[in-house]
Every structure is written in structure tokens, then in C-alpha cells.
Amino acid sequence: MLKRYKKYSFLFQELVHRDFTKKYKRTALGIGWSVLSPLLQLLVMKIMLTKFFATGIEHYTTFLFAGNIVFNYYNESTSSGMTALAENSAIISKVNVPKYMFVFSKNISSLISFLLTVVVFFVLAALDGIEFTWKITMLIFPIVCLVLFNIGLGLVLSACYTFFRDLQYLYSIFTFLLMYMSAVFYDISAYSDFAQKLFLLNPIYLFIRYFRKIVMEQTIPTIWFHLLMILDVCIVMIGGFYMYKKYNHDFLYYF
Structure with a gap:
């Protein structure tokens, strides 16, 4: 794969540049929306949710922002990845890449937008009274895992979307439900031990929980927590590349 990347590295760089600039084309603030948009979402969610869900949660702004930026990156990355093949069908059908x-x-x-938002997250966390230690460097692990997870799931979704275009609408409903199942804006400590363990079956909750434990609790999750995240990543990556290998030559017939 590395040899193929070197061969098509220029094309890959141009695709990233095109996708990123296209996102903010003809907007007054341009890349500024990468920072302003999550801040506005945070403001709205804080105003609407503080009264109902912030009871007993210290540093609720940081708590809410951590869940929001992780979930938004997952949602944006996989949703855009799902339509990646269909949107570039004109190129794929003419050039062998x-x-x-x-x-x-x-x-x-x-990811670029997400990393910009993470910088803002650190600033707001500091303003919220959060003290940072060396453990903050451990956030590299969940970020890398989340990137790989999104890529793997994006591969699965893009392959399925090529054959089943209704998936786009079904997936938007799924992500809406997933947001409520990922404890983005509430704490699960009020639930029973069994219910809390069920949350661990949700990979997105794992990523959000990791962020909160490092930043807010300044504790490193257990080895089993790490292994569970790695397992989730491996499952979607294997599934994604398997579907591409199996249906690679069938995509052209459905564009």
C-alpha cells in the first residue's frame, strides 16, 4: 500500500486540498467555520442542555465540548466518506487509481477540521479551570484509533452506498440515534452497572470517554479499555478492505 501511495501521492494531496477548500468555497469566513461552527453548536447545546443534564457534572462545558467534537468528527468523516466513490465516479470510470x-x-x-477544533477545545478547557498534565499526550491514542475507525467504516459505507443509495438517508437517522446513545451531553453514572457496561459496546462512546478521562479526570483508561478500542478499529478496517477487495471491479457498473 505504501508503494501505491507514493505512486499516487500527488493525486492524494490534490484530493485532500480539493475536499477541504470545497467545503468552505464562497463562504465569508472560509476555514474560520472549522472553529466557529463547533463553538456555536457548543453554545446552543450548553444553553439548552445545562438545565436538564449538567446537574452534578463538574466542568460541564468541557464535558459537553469533548463529546461534541468527537462525535462531530465521526459523523462528518463517515458521512462524507460514504459518498466519496459516487461523487468521484467521473474520475474513477476514466482513470485507474x-x-x-x-x-x-x-x-x-x-481530520484537519477536527484538529483545529481540538486546539479550541484545549483553550476552552483551560478557561474552564482544567489543569493539564503530561497525560494529555495520551490523547494521541484515541485520535489515531478514531481516524482508523472512521476510515474503515467509511470504506464499508462507501461500498454499500454504491449499491444502495437509500443508505444515505438511513445513516443520517442512525447517527441521530447514535448521538443519544453515546452520552455526548449526559453522564451515565446514574445507570446500573449492567447498563454502563452496555455503553462499552458503542465504539463512539469509548472515544468520547477516553477524551473525558484524560482531560477531566486526568486518569489513563485500563489496558482492557485500550484493547477494546483496538478491537473495534480492527473489525471495521478488516471489513472495509474486505469489501473493497471483493467488490472493487463491480463499482463501475453502479455509477
């Missing part, structure tokens, strides 16, 4: 590069470029474009 690795099709997964289009999904990768969508993810990297979303």
Missing part, C-alpha cells in the same frame, strides 16, 4: 484514496482524502479533510 486506487478507489480507497477518495475515502482517505475525505477523512483527512475532516
Whole structure:
């Protein structure tokens, strides 16, 4: 794969540049929306949710922002990755290039926006009274895992979307439900031990929980927590590349 990347590295860089700039084309603030948009979402959610869900949660602004930025990156990355092949069908049908590069470029474009938002998250966390320790460097692990998870799921979704275009609408409903199942704006401590363990079956909750434990609790999750995240990543990555290998030559017939 590395040899193929070197061969098509220029194309990949151009795809990332195109996807990122296209997102803010003809907007007054341009890349500024990468920072302003999550801040406005945070403001709205804080005003609406503080009264109902902030009871007993210290540093609720940081708590809410951590869940919001992780979920938004997951949602944006996988949703854009899902349509990556269909949107570039004109190129794919004429030029023999690795099709997964289009999904990768969508993810990297979303990753750039996410990293900009993470910087803002650190600033707001500091203003919220959060003290940072060396453990903050451990956030590299969930970020890398989340990138790989989004790529793997994007590969699965883009392959399925090529054959089943209704998936786009079904997935938007799924992500809406997933947001409520990922404890983005509430604490699960009020639930029973069994219910709390069920949350661990949700990969997005794991990523959000990791962020909160490092930043707010300044504790590193257990080895089992890490292994569970790695398992989720491996499952979607294997599934994504399997579908591409199996249906690679069938995509052209459905564009």
C-alpha cells in the first residue's frame, strides 16, 4: 500500500486540498467555520442542555465540548466518506487509481477540521479551570484509533452506498440515534452497572470517554479499555478492505 501511495501521492494531496477548500468555497469566513461552527453548536447545546443534564457534572462545558467534537468528527468523516466513490465516479470510470484514496482524502479533510477544533477545545478547557498534565499526550491514542475507525467504516459505507443509495438517508437517522446513545451531553453514572457496561459496546462512546478521562479526570483508561478500542478499529478496517477487495471491479457498473 505504501508503494501505491507514493505512486499516487500527488493525486492524494490534490484530493485532500480539493475536499477541504470545497467545503468552505464562497463562504465569508472560509476555514474560520472549522472553529466557529463547533463553538456555536457548543453554545446552543450548553444553553439548552445545562438545565436538564449538567446537574452534578463538574466542568460541564468541557464535558459537553469533548463529546461534541468527537462525535462531530465521526459523523462528518463517515458521512462524507460514504459518498466519496459516487461523487468521484467521473474520475474513477476514466482513470485507474486506487478507489480507497477518495475515502482517505475525505477523512483527512475532516481530520484537519477536527484538529483545529481540538486546539479550541484545549483553550476552552483551560478557561474552564482544567489543569493539564503530561497525560494529555495520551490523547494521541484515541485520535489515531478514531481516524482508523472512521476510515474503515467509511470504506464499508462507501461500498454499500454504491449499491444502495437509500443508505444515505438511513445513516443520517442512525447517527441521530447514535448521538443519544453515546452520552455526548449526559453522564451515565446514574445507570446500573449492567447498563454502563452496555455503553462499552458503542465504539463512539469509548472515544468520547477516553477524551473525558484524560482531560477531566486526568486518569489513563485500563489496558482492557485500550484493547477494546483496538478491537473495534480492527473489525471495521478488516471489513472495509474486505469489501473493497471483493467488490472493487463491480463499482463501475453502479455509477
